[in-house]
Amino acid sequence: MSNFLKAEESPFDYIKIKPDDESHIDIKNRKTCLKACENKPCTYYCPTRVFAWDEESNQIKVSYTRCIECLACPYGCPHNNIEWHFPKGGYGVNYSDQEDLS
């Protein structure tokens, strides 16, 4: 299926996230992505497209600030290659105060 980023309207217009300074998502072994993972399912199962294959550097790019903590990570990666933990208390997605969205 086609690319989330190419969609005309983006759900990010109505998602509120308070990103931490450090990433809460890491790829354990970049070689596994390159060598062992044909379909790269992380690039489509993620509902906010946190993972994208970067052609230039030949690796997965992780935009952790887009994560809405659906908890599909780390289970979605067939190679158990995603290190995922909760953002610090108070950080990350916030579905409350939806009306504060500018």
Next chain:
Amino acid sequence: MGNDRYNVVIVGAGPAGSTAALLLAQNNLSVALIERGKKPGSKNMFGGSIYRKPTAKIIPGFWKEAPLERTIITDELWLMDRTSAVKAGFTGLKFNEEPYNKFSAIRSKFDPWFANQAVKAGAKLMTETLAVDLVYEKIGLLKKKVDGVKLDNGEVIYADVVLLAEGASANLTQKAGLRGSIEASSLTLYVKEELALPAKKIESRFNLEPGEGSNIGMIGYPTASVVGKGGLWTNQDSISIIVGGYLNQINSKGVSPYQLLTRFKEHPLIKRLISDAKPIAYKSHIIPKGGYESIPTLYDDGILVAGDAAMMVSGRRGTDIAMLSGLYAAETIAQARAAQDYTAKVLKGYKKRIMDSFFMKSIKKSKNSKQYYKEHPDADFLLTKAANDAAYRFFTVGIEASETKMKKIKDEIFGMQPTKKTLTDLYYGIQDWGIF
């Protein structure tokens, strides 16, 4: 805030945690309720319906105060194909009278209200606080007992007993060695959009009076051959729409959940229900569907597990089972306090209560349905296709005698696959959708 001690520390202010916190605080135990979100509900989403009966067991008459959306009077199941839907449903106007049946709700509004009931009863709620580990004390030579939790700021909160109500992630449950790792085939992943629409429009589109609500579940078209479901709920002045399915199938079929949602919204029968409605929220969450064999060890010395963390989900129900497991946990903890013994010896009473519950019986039963879908991932698709083809034939005005028409339809349906499988498809299709 120093390194405090409480009778009970509860990790997670969802329905399971807040229930236990409320009941234990009412019982005069000191309770700390820990939540990583800015508020309870900040991280939580569901379809969804709040069921009256189990919830009223915890807070009688809760509907008078709780932030609920609409009283559900209409429940429908649609078997959807590209240009049609075979619909089964029920509208009961009695459901709009006290004590009601169920309500549509939004968790970011409901959860903070619910947690606040525990606070009013005396529980200490700590938000923006992540529990990262358990701490132990030695009991005897070889054994250790959970003695509290460690927070992400390094502080430790001590407790006689820790209740893990941490939801589907179950990080600490796993750390405590109570649950093994889970597979993508035991999880479903859903995405949701809330779309703003004036109440009057909702009421005329769904044939409702003010305050009344409708809930539609859909199989077939919405999930594009992934085993899963679509769903629609009417809120006070918005519509919730969800779609999703098994994570391993999302992966193997190369389906993106956001694309599924976009495609679902474009379906001509959905499009007309949500036209002019403006998206105001996009959310996503997994549901642990491991079923009976994945239920973790529910207790150990100084620790209990409740709700989604314990994989206690059945069909469309989850919040109510979470609340009831929170209730059983609270009862067991109260007993442990009376006995001044928080070891597994007393806490095992929790497991007995859970195993005897009605919901455990239905979780056990759904084992067959899970196995069935493993063997026949195309069941819903075939079922909806056959039903819609037959319905098109049936309702088409023709010139043949109706007996001839009926016979043709029958032959077609029964010719499509062995009879037994068609009927079984229907049976599991409805059973997996859960109660109506």
